[in-house]
Amino acid sequence: MRARAVMVLGTSSGAGKSWLTTALCRWYARQGLKVAPFKAQNMSNNARVVPGLEPSSIGEIGSAQYFQALAARAVPDVRMNPVLLKPEHDTASQVVVMGQVRRDYSTMPWRARSELLWPHAQEALHALMQGHDVVVMEGAGSPAEINLHEQDFVNMRSALAAQAACLLVTDIDRGGAFAHLYGTHQLLPERERALIRGFVLNRFRGDATLLAPGPQQLQALTGVPTLAVIPMQRHHGLPEEDGLYEAPSTASHSPSSSGICRIAIVAYPRISNLDEFQPLRNLPHVRLTWARQPRDLDGAHWVVLPGSKHTRADLAWLHEQGLASAIQSHAAQGRPVLGICGGLQMLGLSVEDPDGVEGLGQTDHASKHSPGSSTGLALLPLRTHFDTAKSLRITQARFKASASAEPSTLPSPWSAMHGLHVDGYEIHHGQTTWADHHKAPDAVVTDEHGQALGWQRGAVLGVYLHGLFESDAAMHALFGQQTRTLDSVFDGLADTVAHHFEPGALMALLNP
Numbered sequence: 001m002r003a004r005a006v007m008v009l010g011t012s013s014g015a016g017k018s019w020l021t022t023a024l025c026r027w028y029a030r031q032g033l034k035v036a037p038f039k040a041q042n043m044s045n046n047a048r049v050v051p052g053l054e055p056s057s058i059g060e061i062g063s064a065q066y067f068q069a070l071a072a073r074a075v076p077d078v079r080m081n082p083v084l085l086k087p088e089h090d091t092a093s094q095v096v097v098m099g100q101v102r103r104d105y106s107t108m109p110w111r112a113r114s115e116l117l118w119p120h121a122q123e124a125l126h127a128l129m130q131g132h133d134v135v136v137m138e139g140a141g142s143p144a145e146i147n148l149h150e151q152d153f154v155n156m157r158s159a160l161a162a163q164a165a166c167l168l169v170t171d172i173d174r175g176g177a178f179a180h181l182y183g184t185h186q187l188l189p190e191r192e193r194a195l196i197r198g199f200v201l202n203r204f205r206g207d208a209t210l211l212a213p214g215p216q217q218l219q220a221l222t223g224v225p226t227l228a229v230i231p232m233q234r235h236h237g238l239p240e241e242d243g244l245y246e247a248p249s250t251a252s253h254s255p256s257s258s259g260i261c262r263i264a265i266v267a268y269p270r271i272s273n274l275d276e277f278q279p280l281r282n283l284p285h286v287r288l289t290w291a292r293q294p295r296d297l298d299g300a301h302w303v304v305l306p307g308s309k310h311t312r313a314d315l316a317w318l319h320e321q322g323l324a325s326a327i328q329s330h331a332a333q334g335r336p337v338l339g340i341c342g343g344l345q346m347l348g349l350s351v352e353d354p355d356g357v358e359g360l361g362q363t364d365h366a367s368k369h370s371p372g373s374s375t376g377l378a379l380l381p382l383r384t385h386f387d388t389a390k391s392l393r394i395t396q397a398r399f400k401a402s403a404s405a406e407p408s409t410l411p412s413p414w415s416a417m418h419g420l421h422v423d424g425y426e427i428h429h430g431q432t433t434w435a436d437h438h439k440a441p442d443a444v445v446t447d448e449h450g451q452a453l454g455w456q457r458g459a460v461l462g463v464y465l466h467g468l469f470e471s472d473a474a475m476h477a478l479f480g481q482q483t484r485t486l487d488s489v490f491d492g493l494a495d496t497v498a499h500h501f502e503p504g505a506l507m508a509l510l511n512p
Contacts, residue, residue, distance in 0.1 A: 003036075003129040004510040005162035007137035007195075009155060011144075011170040011180035016202035016230075018064045020169055021138040022238060023493035025072035027506060030494055033133040037068035040121035041083035041140065041154045043093065045272035045309045046239075049392050049425040050076040052099045058392050059099015060084065060427060063239065063275040068136070071490040079124035083117050088270070088310050088358065098124070101390055114151040121153055122161055129162060134510065137164055144187035156192040165197045165509040168224075173203040173232065178214050185222050197509055198227035205232050228501040236496075237282055237489035239275035261479065264291040264300035266323060268314035272307040272342070273427075279469045279483040286479065294326035302336045302413075303327055305343025307466065310358050311384075311430065312374040315346045324377055331379050336413060337460045339380075341428050344454070344462035348382030349435055350375055357386040357429055379460045381436035386429050393426040396448045397465045411459040414444075416477040424467030426453075432464070 006024060010017040021037060029035045042062035050066060052059040061081035069076035078099035085093040095105040095113070097120050105113050128135050143155035159166055168184060170177045181199050188196075199218065201211070208229055215226035265277060267290040280286050291297055305327070308314040318324040331337045339347040356371035376382075399417040434441035434455070445454030445463050454463035468474050472482050497506070 003132045003135045004512075005038075005129065005135045005137055005159075005164035006509050007139060007159050007162070007164035007166045009139040009143050009159075009166050009168045009184075009196075011142055011168065011177075011184045013141050015169050015171045016200075017138050017140075017169060018068075019233070019236065019238060019493070020167070020200065020202070020230075020497070021136055022064075022068045022071045022490065023497045024136045024506070025068045026490040026494040027497055028134045028136065029071070029073045030491075031507070034074075034131075035072035035134045035136060036074050036128045036132045037065050037072055037080050037138065038125055038128055038135050038158075039065050039081050039138040039140070039154070040125065040158045041085065041117065042081050043085040043087065043140070045086050045270065045307075046275045047084060047086065047096075047273070047427060048076065049394050049427055050078060050080075050099070052078050057099075058394065060096055060392055061099065063273075064138070067238065067275075067486070068138070070486060071493070072136070074132075079128055082121045082124035086272075086309055089313070094309075099392075103388075111151050114153060118153040118157065121158065125158060125161060135162065137162065142184060143192070144184040146187055156188065156195075159195050160192065163512075164195060166195045167198050167200050167227070167509075168196055169200040169202050171203050172201045172229075173205060177201055178218055182218060182221060185224065193222075196222075196224050198505065199224055200227060201229045203232045204229050225502075227505045228497065230496065230500045233496065236493060237278070237484050238493065239278035259285050260287055261285060261302070262287050262289065262300050263302045263304060264289045264297050265304045265306055266291045266318070266327070266343075268308060268317050270308050270310040270314050272309045273340075273466055274306065276340075276466055276469055277304075277306070279475060282483040283475075283479060283481055285481065291323065292321065294322045297323075297326050297330055300330070300335075302338060303330050305337070305339040305346055307340055307428075308342030308346075311342040311345050312351050312353060312358060312372075314342065315351060315374050315376065318346065318377075328377060328379065331458070331460050334411065334459050336411070337379065339460075339462035340468070341426075341464055341466060344380075344382075344464060345384040345428075345430050345432060346376055347380045347460060347462045348376040348384055348432065349378050349380075351384045351386070351430065353386040353430075355387070357388055380455050380457055380462050381434065381439075382432050382455060382462070383435045384430040384432045387431065389429075391426050391428050391431075391464075393447075395424050395426050395453070395465060397422050397424060397445050397453050397463075398448075399445055399454075413478050414456060414459070414461050417474065420471075420473050420477060422465065422468060422471040422474050424465040424471070426464050427466065428464060 008021045046063035047060045048066035059078040065081040084096040140154040352373045443452035444456045
């Protein structure tokens with residue numbers, strides 16, 4: 001194997017693995033090395049469309065590995081995340097292998113499935129190592145989950161296969177950091193402990209001199225030095241890998257501040273593709289609220305219905321929470337509503353899934369919906385039908401005026417989008433059609449072939465296009481501002497690790 005591997009492990013989920021992996025990808029790339037990221041298996045409903053293994057083919061990988069590839073100045077491809085698990089409800093996930101959905105694996109027990117998935121991951125890892133100087137690997141959760149250790153191929157099995165130099169990162173802001181590091185280290189078998197080359201204390205706040213003699217005592221116990229103490233990074237600009245960015249804001253209930261655009265994003269249980277909203281967070285005059293109940297829409301200028309991994313279940317949740325009527329009331333007042341992908345499907349008249357494509361027709365306590373039809377919010381005259389074929393496309397979209405109105409008469413803010421070309425991607429199962437038999441189809445967003453991607457009625461806009469807020473042209477049209485470039489974000493991450501790691505430590509990791 002040509003490459004050297006550096007792996008970022010964590011003492012828990014949320015310790016900072018994805019952040020640090022992305023930073024290292026850019027740092028090593030800035031040294032003139034050919035770098036690729038790798039995560040054997042990711043569990044996330046945040047995904048991106050990337051090139052597949054065959055010429056002209058495409059597939060999907062976790063968003064974190066997509067951004068890590070960009071940080072590495074590499075072209076993202078399916079080998080960088082060979083196995084992606086997309087949770088559909090609490091006890092089942094869609095399994096994506098080398099970018100493609102595998103329903104045979106999706107219905108298998110977890111322990112048996114892991115042994116079949118590992119060869120795919122191992123082959124992808126070896127291919128990346130043969131074509132690069134450095135592969136920066138990311139683990140999942142903790143490598144010391146002793147109940148899962150025999151079947152876990154994401155952490156130490158991958159590390160052993162690559163003979164990776166491993167960093168173990170912990171979130172010191174949670175407390176108990178030294179115990180987390182020591183306990184994780186000691187629970188690993190001896191040959192796996194031997195791969196741990198350094199500890200990283202992440203999200204530190206306060207006086208660094210107060211850490212002594214903790215790092216020194218920890219090294220005496222384990223033989224592993226603490227290579228970095230990284231301060232809390234509140235505004236690094238990188239999308240979070242999973243989960244919401246912060247608790248729902250109360251800002252929407254306060255009097256509106258002059259010049260502030262308040263956007264409420266509906267946070268249903270199976271929300272997906274949250275990473276595309278990061279550019280909004282980077283704008284100084286935009287405030288995001290995560291809406292889980294009707295009062296979270298109070299004072300919002302916009303309401304956004306994001307993607308969903310289980311559209312019908314999340315649509316039912318909207319009704320149960322009273323959010324459906326609150327969204328309809330918001331739209332009735334002529335205020336903007338934007339639906340993206342699954343959110344678009346919810347805006348229509350109905351969502352039909354006769355074969356139980358969502359969730360493979362299975363049910364559990366979190367998802368009570370068997371195959372059938374669900375009533376939508378009826379804000380757009382659309383019907384969506386689910387079938388087994390999945391749409392994965394890198395798309396060039398064009399925004400045009402509604403067929404029923406001149407651009408100048410379209411409601412704000414969508415009028416500003418007239419004539420724009422926006423690059424993005426599609427990733428969905430359902431197919432949506434126009435259902436108003438008294439009026440011709442009224443698509444306001446089309447792809448490069450003229451196929452409909454979005455529809456608008458009044459201030460309500462629904463689009464299948466992901467990535468709208470990652471377009472400089474769209475951000476300037478909608479907000480008169482542009483956000484930080486991804487390159488500047490990645491360079492900022494690399495600058496942080498360069499400053500806070502021990503001098504020479506990162507290059508030393510590449511030595512056997």
